[in-house]
Amino acid sequence: AQTVTQSQPEMSVQEAETVTLSCTYDTSESDYYLFWYKQPPSRQMILVIRQEAYKQQNATENRFSVNFQKAAKSFSLKISDSQLGDAAMYFCAYNTNAGKSTFGDGTTLTVKP
């Protein structure tokens, strides 16, 4: 069974600074998909970024980028130029072939003005 581990229950960052959220996973599959989702306080969970395992190039979406290390089974999220609106709980997730996701326990990110 796949497992996803987020080792940082809480992180904080100063506005305009950069922060990296960690995620490791365990799988025996060679082809899979990884995701970072964001859940703002009292708001819906939304996708931040997606990485396809067969692609070596790290995914980027504006200020959000990932460091995908397939051999190490590591998938960290880097947020550059942090904004107050980035404050949220962030979940790392792994998709099985059936489209079912396994989520990590989440990292709560605080952004300090």
Place this chain on the structure above:
Amino acid sequence: DVKVTQSSRYLVKRTGEKVFLECVQDMDHENMFWYRQDPGLGLRLIYFSYDVKMKEKGDIPEGYSVSREKKERFSLILESASTNQTSMYLCASSTTSPKNIQYFGAGTRLSVL
């Protein structure tokens, strides 16, 4: 835009009551999911459905059942609510492709007294 609608944002029920949580999606997605979210435990899958009238148990199905009579609607049923089922419940939908993201509802915060 994909929309996943959960019928209630907040619900208060008494121990022993039968509780229905409803979820409707408007994107013709095959897969629908019910998660439970508790602090420090991330998202735990209760049940998922990959087609009408089809369902599979997730990680924590005990005390819950589901119904999917129509493709767009997925209901979570607590046959006899207990205080340890007080939680946030999230519904999500997706296509069957593993590369596709899950779209989430706003959540239902259920309190069982």
